[in-house]
Each structure stands twice: as structure tokens, then as C-alpha cells.
Amino acid sequence: MKINHFLAFDLGATSGRTILGTLCDGKLEIKELTRFPNRLLRLGDHYYWNIFSLYESLKEGLATAAKENVCITSIGIDTWGVDFAFIGKDGSLMGLPYAYRDPHTFEACTEYFEKIIPREEVYNRTGIQIMNFNSLFQLYARHREEASQLASAKHLLFMPDALSYLLCGEMVTEYTIASTSQLLNAHTRTFDTDLLKSAGISTSMFNKIVMPGTQIGTLRPELAEETGLTHIPIVAVAGHDTASAIAAIPASNRNFAYLSSGTWSLMGIEVSSPVINKDTYQMNVTNEGGVEGTIRLLKNITGMWLVEQCMKEWEKAGRTYNYSEMVSLAEKSEPFRCFINPDDAIFANPESMTEAITEYCIQTGQTPPSTDAEYFRTIFDSLALKYREVLGHLQSLADFPIEKLHVIGGGSRNRLLSQMTANAIGIPVITGPSEATAIGNVMLQAKAAGLVSSLQEMRNIITQTVTPETFLPEDCESWNNAYYKYINIITKKQSL
Numbered sequence: 001m002k003i004n005h006f007l008a009f010d011l012g013a014t015s016g017r018t019i020l021g022t023l024c025d026g027k028l029e030i031k032e033l034t035r036f037p038n039r040l041l042r043l044g045d046h047y048y049w050n051i052f053s054l055y056e057s058l059k060e061g062l063a064t065a066a067k068e069n070v071c072i073t074s075i076g077i078d079t080w081g082v083d084f085a086f087i088g089k090d091g092s093l094m095g096l097p098y099a100y101r102d103p104h105t106f107e108a109c110t111e112y113f114e115k116i117i118p119r120e121e122v123y124n125r126t127g128i129q130i131m132n133f134n135s136l137f138q139l140y141a142r143h144r145e146e147a148s149q150l151a152s153a154k155h156l157l158f159m160p161d162a163l164s165y166l167l168c169g170e171m172v173t174e175y176t177i178a179s180t181s182q183l184l185n186a187h188t189r190t191f192d193t194d195l196l197k198s199a200g201i202s203t204s205m206f207n208k209i210v211m212p213g214t215q216i217g218t219l220r221p222e223l224a225e226e227t228g229l230t231h232i233p234i235v236a237v238a239g240h241d242t243a244s245a246i247a248a249i250p251a252s253n254r255n256f257a258y259l260s261s262g263t264w265s266l267m268g269i270e271v272s273s274p275v276i277n278k279d280t281y282q283m284n285v286t287n288e289g290g291v292e293g294t295i296r297l298l299k300n301i302t303g304m305w306l307v308e309q310c311m312k313e314w315e316k317a318g319r320t321y322n323y324s325e326m327v328s329l330a331e332k333s334e335p336f337r338c339f340i341n342p343d344d345a346i347f348a349n350p351e352s353m354t355e356a357i358t359e360y361c362i363q364t365g366q367t368p369p370s371t372d373a374e375y376f377r378t379i380f381d382s383l384a385l386k387y388r389e390v391l392g393h394l395q396s397l398a399d400f401p402i403e404k405l406h407v408i409g410g411g412s413r414n415r416l417l418s419q420m421t422a423n424a425i426g427i428p429v430i431t432g433p434s435e436a437t438a439i440g441n442v443m444l445q446a447k448a449a450g451l452v453s454s455l456q457e458m459r460n461i462i463t464q465t466v467t468p469e470t471f472l473p474e475d476c477e478s479w480n481n482a483y484y485k486y487i488n489i490i491t492k493k494q495s496l
Helices: 050-065 108-115 117-128 135-146 150-152 158-168 194-200 221-228 242-247 278-283 305-314 324-330 353-362 372-397 413-426 436-448 455-465 475-492
Strands: 003-009 017-025 027-037 040-043 045-051 072-078 084-087 154-159 214-218 233-235 255-259 264-271 286-289 295-302 402-409 430-431 470-472
Touching: 003 050, 003 158, 003 436, 017 050, 027 040, 027 050, 027 305, 027 436, 027 455, 040 072, 045 255, 050 072, 050 158, 050 221, 072 135, 072 242, 072 413, 072 436, 084 158, 108 117, 117 194, 117 278, 117 475, 135 233, 150 221, 154 158, 154 372, 158 233, 242 264, 242 295, 242 436, 242 455, 255 372, 264 372, 278 372, 295 372, 305 353, 324 372, 324 413, 353 372, 353 436, 372 413, 372 475, 413 430, 413 470, 413 475, 436 455
Parallel strands: 003 072, 072 233, 255 402, 402 430
Antiparallel strands: 003 017, 017 027, 040 045, 084 154, 214 233, 255 264, 264 295, 286 295, 430 470
């Protein structure tokens, strides 16, 4: 019986993990080896990712994996989207990458559309949701500021590609992560030269585009020696964490929508080609690359970021909550007291999330939350209703019936929010796996090793491995009434 072991590094916007995946006789097991923080680093007026600290965390993960005394078949890395690092002519990293929450892009998006290429044309070329922090606008802002890094950089590597480069010394551009940038033409799936030129860069800064499941190199000899490993192959998995997560959905057919729930919530459907028209433009829906040429037609929604930021505030004040306490407080709190639009700009990166929620409620004529429990409940109610709003858009775009919603990622463990979501959307919610991103990462490595041949075969193995939980809609009339109140509130705020 052949046993294969794979090492997956899964990095989110707040933390990262080292996962050991073991595939044996068509069954997958995963084991968390290390967990490490990934914090925004503020220097002056800017926010950065400490890529050197992340590299140290990867080395610790490698050393921990060596102690497992197993033969590791390959290593893969996935991260959040849009952010990138510059590489100099000598092959060295040129400082810290900017974080997508840095304020330097706040006005760049509007200016770009006014002076360079109109908003609708950019969308028609890329099919990507217009968000001020997309790579296109980050680069335009750097170009406008005559940033020294941009002027002297030889290469640009998106975050998973940059970290893979540090491990193996080979530079590639993985397709799914590149697709988040708003630099790829959605129709040709290659970089759009007009968009690159407008941002002050050329195609020469990018390396060969590779598809998920491509071996790109082997672990550097000095790293292998330092960590106690061999020259293990490095695989470009679906570098965008959401793409890896969606590959791990335990679905038997296409009649589903998905919700990847974490710091961000990403709700979408899987289609075979980009859907770019006036409706998707008005809805600001994105067309990102997936596995085996699929397109992730989805909408980015601000997710547990709202809760995470509130909890950081309360921790400073001496109030801490574990996961079960958070859910219990929300469950006991009065429902539908007030609503917020999770995607309102006020919640992007405020100094105080609770003050931002309070301000939103005051502006819309609502009584703000007054206790921690009420803040939790307001966020959960609003997220569930936001999911209904977005699902309605997806149902109007899909050429197939959406019969269920698969919720994956860390947020799938929140049984209260899952039930609330089922109540709000009126169709079954299937939760799990919570470790979807790491599982997708591992299974794409297995595909690169020739152990599975297709996306559906990957999903079949995952279906045999996980035990999902189903939540059926309840109390639909109350949730319907709440939805109309929610829509009125967010419409009122948008008109201010």
C-alpha cells in the first residue's frame, strides 16, 4: 500500500499554518504541524507584510516536518490574493511588500478611471471585481509616486510565487493568483499589455504563467540541509487560497454555490468560461481563475474581519472570548436589532471597528449595539443577509439551478452562522471541510504527482474523507422580513 505525504503551507491575511497531508488507499488525512501569525506591519504611514518573518515561519514548518520522519513527496504554498513582491536584478527581494489594506490606493482607483482607462473598459478586459486594492491600482499608485522599488525592479512575484521562490530559487507566475490582480485579460488569460503599460510595468517583469499542479523546482540545498529535509519538489498549487479551497468542495455535480468563509467571505459559482456583461459589471462580480481552466465567478464580501477587529479591541480592554463563547453570546442576543453592510468602505481598516459599526448605525437611523454580544449578533445577522443578497445575483447569472450552498473554510465551524445563512437564503447549507484550503493544496500536489487525474477525482476522494453537516432553512418568514429591512438600510446608507 503506497503512502504519500505532502506538505502544505496555507497563509491567510491573519495567520499561517504548516499542514502535513497523507494520502493512502484513496483516503486523505491532514495534520497541523505549526501555526504562526501574519500581522500587518505598520511603518510610518504604510502597512506591509513582513515577508522575512513569513520565511522564518516556513523554515520552522520545514524543520517540524522533518521531525515527522516521513518521506515528503512535495511542498505547495497558497496565500491571499493581489499582493506582490519586487525582485531586483541580482535576484534579491527589494524590501517588504505593501499590504492590500495600505491607504495609498484609496484614491488611485478613481483617478485611474478618470485619467487612464474607464472603469467599464477595465472590467470588460479583466472581468475582475473593482476593488481599490487590486494589483493594478497598487501598481498605478506606485508608478504615480515614482516609487524607487518599481523603477528598479527586475521581476514581480505574487505572494505565493515569491515565497516559493525563496524556497526553491525558481520564478513562475501561477495562474490563479495572477487572475486576482486585474492585470490578466480574462478572454486570453494572458497579461493585458495596455493595463501593464498604464501601471508603468511590462510583461518582462512577469515570469511564465503556469497552471495549478505544476512542479517548479526543488528545495534549495542550503534549506534542505538546515531543516533536515531532502531536495523535495516545490509545486505551484492553486496559489490563491480561495482557488485551492474551492478545489476541495465535496460536490458531485455543478449545481451548487460556494462560500469560502474566513477573514474574507467569497461567494460564487464554478463556470467554464468568463461571464462578463452589463449585469456582472453592475453587480461588480469577479471572474477569477480556477483549477482545470474553470472560472470562479464570485463576489468578495468582508467576512470575519469585522469580528476579528472587534475582538482585538476588546482584548486590549481585558475582555477575551473563545470561539464557543462568541457563538453563545450571539445566539442569546436579540436578533435583527440593527443591520450593517459588511462591504461598506467604513469597515475597510478603521482605527476602531466598534466605533465604525456605531457610526454606520447612527447614520442610518438605527440604535447601535451597546454590548459585545449585540455587536456579535449584528455582524452575524448582517453577514447572513449579505449572503442572501449576493446569492440572488449569482442565481440570476447561473445557467444551472443552485440547489445548495457549500460553506468551506474556518467559518464553516460556526454552526450558528451556518443555520442563520440557511434561514436567510432558503436552501440547504452544507458545511465542511473547514480545512478546505489546505486540503485543496494537498490534492493539487497529489495531482502533480500523478496520483489523481482530475478535479472531480480529487473531489471524490475528499467526499470520502470528510463528513459534512447539513443545515436546512428554518423560520423563513422572519428572515424574509429581516432581509427587506436590511436592503432598506443599506440602500439608505448608499444614498447618503
